[in-house]
Amino acid sequence: MGEFSIYHWLIIAFVLILFFGGRRIPELMKGMGEGIRSFKEGISGKPASSAPTAHLPEQPSVDSTDSKQKT
Numbered sequence: 001m002g003e004f005s006i007y008h009w010l011i012i013a014f015v016l017i018l019f020f021g022g023r024r025i026p027e028l029m030k031g032m033g034e035g036i037r038s039f040k041e042g043i044s045g046k047p048a049s050s051a052p053t054a055h056l057p058e059q060p061s062v063d064s065t066d067s068k069q070k071t
Contacts, residue, residue: 020028 016025
């Protein structure tokens with residue numbers, strides 16, 4: 001009687017999506033992950049290394065005067 005079946009979880013997921021919307025749920029989960037990470041850092045006393053961010057190389061800008069001179 002106290003166990004949840006797959007249908008119970010589907011109903012819970014549907015209600016959460018209905019209340020919060022599809023866009024808000026990833027933001028909430030990201031916030032929870034950052035909070036848990038911060039909590040773990042606080043407990044251990046040392047900051048965790050942050051994941052390296054991917055930097056895309058800058059694209060060279062196209063000057064419109066160059067294309068006009070070629071024609």
